[in-house]
Amino acid sequence: MPITRALPSLCLATAFLAAWQGYCTLADVSPLILPAPSDVALGLWVNRATLAGHAAATLGVATLGFSLSVSFAFITSVALHFIPWLRRGLFPLLVASQTVPIVALAPLMVLWFGFGLLPKVLLVILVTFFPVLVSLLAGYARLPQAYRDQLASMCAKRGQVFRRAALPVARPHFFNGLRISATYAIVATIFAEYAGARQGLGIYILTAKNNFRADLVLAAVVLSATLTLLLLGLLHLIDRATGRRYRRAVDAAG
Numbered sequence: 001m002p003i004t005r006a007l008p009s010l011c012l013a014t015a016f017l018a019a020w021q022g023y024c025t026l027a028d029v030s031p032l033i034l035p036a037p038s039d040v041a042l043g044l045w046v047n048r049a050t051l052a053g054h055a056a057a058t059l060g061v062a063t064l065g066f067s068l069s070v071s072f073a074f075i076t077s078v079a080l081h082f083i084p085w086l087r088r089g090l091f092p093l094l095v096a097s098q099t100v101p102i103v104a105l106a107p108l109m110v111l112w113f114g115f116g117l118l119p120k121v122l123l124v125i126l127v128t129f130f131p132v133l134v135s136l137l138a139g140y141a142r143l144p145q146a147y148r149d150q151l152a153s154m155c156a157k158r159g160q161v162f163r164r165a166a167l168p169v170a171r172p173h174f175f176n177g178l179r180i181s182a183t184y185a186i187v188a189t190i191f192a193e194y195a196g197a198r199q200g201l202g203i204y205i206l207t208a209k210n211n212f213r214a215d216l217v218l219a220a221v222v223l224s225a226t227l228t229l230l231l232l233g234l235l236h237l238i239d240r241a242t243g244r245r246y247r248r249a250v251d252a253a254g
């Protein structure tokens with residue numbers, strides 16, 4: 001992102017942090033209740049080694065779960081696209097699955113599958129799967145009927161139409177779904193760790209809260225937001241690196 005586009009956000013964030021710091025200093029707020037940004041930064045620096053280990057554990061689980069989620073979402077979207085009766089039967093169930101709150105899912109996953117890697121990965125998949133799936137299905141539907149008819153007149157098979165036309169048209173929708181899911185991946189991992197884990201930002205937040213260290217809780221929150229931004233930045237780079245390949249196909253379909 002160019003610096004000129006990021007400048008308004010940076011200015012607002014700086015003003016917010018300055019106001020926060022000023023309020024904590026002038027009102028003499030207890031750090032146990034509301035630590036100043038300087039206290040949070042100090043806690044982040046002093047505990048950087050410990051936080052880095054927990055952040056690496058969280059990022060590893062989130063990346064694995066998110067990667068599997070994208071793969072499953074793509075396979076499911078292809079199946080639902082080519083099998084209408086399966087879409088009519090399965091899609092409402094997938095929508096209903098999104099009504100279950102993550103706060104309830106996290107302890108259930110730990111209860112069923114223990115404290116290992118599996119429950120955390122499953123929770124990330126459940127939370128991030130649906131936005132990617134919906135985005136892909138919406139993208140497939142955007143292929144103009146005239147373009148389908150033109151390819152059919154050239155004796156193109158349905159799989160060829162999908163591969164050469166529907167997939168390129170769905171690409172922008174796919175990346176939009178990825179960006180939405182990426183914002184949930186870290187949060188879902190932290191919820192799973194919060195419910196039960198041996199390492200990760202979730203268990204670190206729980207420990208800091210029990211020790212009345214609000215500065216360390218906020219330091220972990222800052223680190224969580226940073227990891228999410230890193231995932232979004234990586235997706236942006238992949239989007240830009242692969243964008244030119246499909247541009248001609250999208251222009252032709254339009």
